[in-house]
Amino acid sequence: MENNCPKEYVHYHAGGRPGSRPILTGKDAKPTFEEIPKIDMSPIFSESLEERKKVAAQVGKACKEVGFFYAVNHGVSEETIQGAFRAVENWFSQPEEVKLETNINQNKHFRGYEPLLSTQLDPNTRGDLKEAYMIGEDPYDPESRCPDDVKEKIMKKHPDLIPRNQWPKIPTPANQALRPAVYGYYKEMVDFARALLRTFALALDMPENHFDSIATFPKCNMRSLHYPSQEFATDVGIGAHTDYSCFTLVCQSTSCPSGLQVLNANGIWVNAPPVERTFVCNVGDFFQEATAGRFLSTVHRVVNKTGSERYSIPFFFAPNMDAEMAVVESCREPGKEYQPLQVGAYFKKRIAAARSKHPDGTTPEKTRAEDDGKLILETVKQVAAVA
Numbered sequence: 001m002e003n004n005c006p007k008e009y010v011h012y013h014a015g016g017r018p019g020s021r022p023i024l025t026g027k028d029a030k031p032t033f034e035e036i037p038k039i040d041m042s043p044i045f046s047e048s049l050e051e052r053k054k055v056a057a058q059v060g061k062a063c064k065e066v067g068f069f070y071a072v073n074h075g076v077s078e079e080t081i082q083g084a085f086r087a088v089e090n091w092f093s094q095p096e097e098v099k100l101e102t103n104i105n106q107n108k109h110f111r112g113y114e115p116l117l118s119t120q121l122d123p124n125t126r127g128d129l130k131e132a133y134m135i136g137e138d139p140y141d142p143e144s145r146c147p148d149d150v151k152e153k154i155m156k157k158h159p160d161l162i163p164r165n166q167w168p169k170i171p172t173p174a175n176q177a178l179r180p181a182v183y184g185y186y187k188e189m190v191d192f193a194r195a196l197l198r199t200f201a202l203a204l205d206m207p208e209n210h211f212d213s214i215a216t217f218p219k220c221n222m223r224s225l226h227y228p229s230q231e232f233a234t235d236v237g238i239g240a241h242t243d244y245s246c247f248t249l250v251c252q253s254t255s256c257p258s259g260l261q262v263l264n265a266n267g268i269w270v271n272a273p274p275v276e277r278t279f280v281c282n283v284g285d286f287f288q289e290a291t292a293g294r295f296l297s298t299v300h301r302v303v304n305k306t307g308s309e310r311y312s313i314p315f316f317f318a319p320n321m322d323a324e325m326a327v328v329e330s331c332r333e334p335g336k337e338y339q340p341l342q343v344g345a346y347f348k349k350r351i352a353a354a355r356s357k358h359p360d361g362t363t364p365e366k367t368r369a370e371d372d373g374k375l376i377l378e379t380v381k382q383v384a385a386v387a
């Protein structure tokens with residue numbers, strides 16, 4: 001009798017938990033994607049609702065079938081993007097002790113510098129071969145453009161939840177160039193992401209402004225990343241994972257020919273190389289939950305065996321910290337009950353599960369996290385830094 005058991009599996013972390021997928025080939029292979037679709041986004045800025053709906057239909061199809069697409073003609077200025085990459089590359093080239101002024105472990109909300117190998121998504125590796133610098137929404141930074149009423153509300157109601165960025169203060173030229181360049185890019189990304197949120201609403205057959213009220217001061221994390229070329233066969237830039245935010249927009253520097261890979265249903269890694277003047281957009285776990293699984297949060301990883309240094313800037317978007325988001329009506333099954341998602345509580349739980357080292361300096365043996373009512377125990381260095 002023929003043995004149909006697949007021999008090989010791909011291992012990953014999805015939704016904060018370890019998982020695996022069999023590699024299916026030949027007659028066992030299922031229909032699945034083999035490339036990442038490219039979508040011309042320029043119609044999202046069109047005056048015509050019909051045009052906006054057409055592009056939303058393409059976005060909806062990609063989110064349902066792949067969970068990833070390239071956003072072409074996104075409208076974010078090339079000059080701003082190149083300025084951000086230049087500043088980030090110069091900043092990473094500084095000595096470690098200069099970068100460690102903003103050590104991520106001294107910040108409650110994990111903003112700042114994360115050294116090489118300090119996270120480990122794949123336990124079979126020596127750690128993720130990348131270093132990172134993270135910023136996000138900070139109502140005290142004027143560049144963050146926090147509306148006055150929101151600022152007053154969050155300062156009164158949630159003072160302990162207010163995230164603060166860590167900007168370098170040592171007056172090196174690279175330190176001084178970082179903030180204006182990175183914030184210039186961040187601001188344009190917030191605007192594009194808000195426009196995209198309206199496209200997602202249309203893609204889900206909801207009114208275009210459906211999500212507007214929960215994105216007045218969205219929770220955004222932007223992580224500048226540097227991946228040296230891998231030295232060992234077992235190295236990985238960032239191990240296989242899903243993102244936990246609503247959606248991610250990744251800008252990849254074209255200086256490195258490849259790196260990002262997306263896992264299809266047959267356990268095959270599909271390349272998502274840099275394509276000039278595009279972002280790679282992917283659905284995160286939060287959006288997958290909010291759409292009751294209609295939109296897919298797809299596993300991906302970064303492998304850099306090119307011999308070149310790789311740089312990328314993922315921008316992770318989520319609704320306001322104090323928002324509550326009901327499961328989108330058009331995605332619900334009749335008669336089934338759905339709990340609304342509390343943005344603040346959701347992220348607190350995911351960040352707690354994902355971080356091995358707490359800002360108070362302790363490194364617990366195990367990190368415990370409540371997930372969907374089940375207590376999961378995860379070995380500390382296993383799950384990491386994915387926003």
Ligand SMILES: O=C(O)CCC(=O)C(=O)O
Nearest residue numbers: 225250260302312314386
């Ligand atoms: O560097 C990239 O292209 C993607 C990084 C990524 O997947 C992440 O930071 O979650």
Ligand SMILES: [Fe+2]
Nearest residue numbers: 242243300386
């Ligand atoms: Fe990711």
